Structures are given as C-alpha cells and as structure tokens.
Amino acid sequence: MDQSAAVWLVLVAAVIAANLPYFSERLLLIGPRRSPKSGWWRLLELLLMAMLIFALGSLLEARIGQRHSQGWEFYAAASCLFVTLGFPGFVWRYLRRGAHRGDD
Structure with missing residues (x-):
C-alpha cells in the first residue's frame, strides 16, 4: 500500500x-442495548475509537517506512480533529433528532 492510500484509509x-x-x-x-445511552458512554466510546484510529495510523506508518515519534502536540491536534470529524453524528443525535422526539 502506498502512502496516499494509507492516508485516505486512515481518514x-x-x-x-x-x-x-x-x-x-x-x-x-457490541454490548447490551441501552436506551438511551448516557453521554458518558458516548465519550468513552469516542476515546476508544480515537485510540484505535491512532493505532491504525501508527501501524500503517510503520509498515510504509520508518515510524516517527510524536509529541503531545500531535496527539492534541489529532484528538481535536477526531472530535471535529464526529460533528455530523453529534448533530444527528442531539440537535436534529432531539428536536423531533416530541413529535412521536
């Protein structure tokens, strides 16, 4: 896999x-269904997903060539980007869908 494909895969x-x-x-x-699931569970899942994506990126970087060590700045910026990428799901769950719950 070339570098461009690896970047697109991670994104x-x-x-x-x-x-x-x-x-x-x-x-x-994969666990039991909770209705409604609390916001703390969603934050924990978001954190675990971010860690999995960071591991995937690190694995692909090591496979392509030399893995570079990253400082805290990289992980802070990447975490902010990850939260930003989750904005459509947040809007669907709490803003759009929440406004229509009284119509049911």
Missing part, C-alpha cells in the same frame, strides 16, 4: 469511527 476510518458512538445504542458497539 475514512476516522470519519466512520468518530460517528459510530452517536449512531448506536449498544455499549461499545
């Missing part, structure tokens, strides 16, 4: 992983 996986906690009512996507 697409990050967009999907950042939105998954908002679209599922299951704990950690």
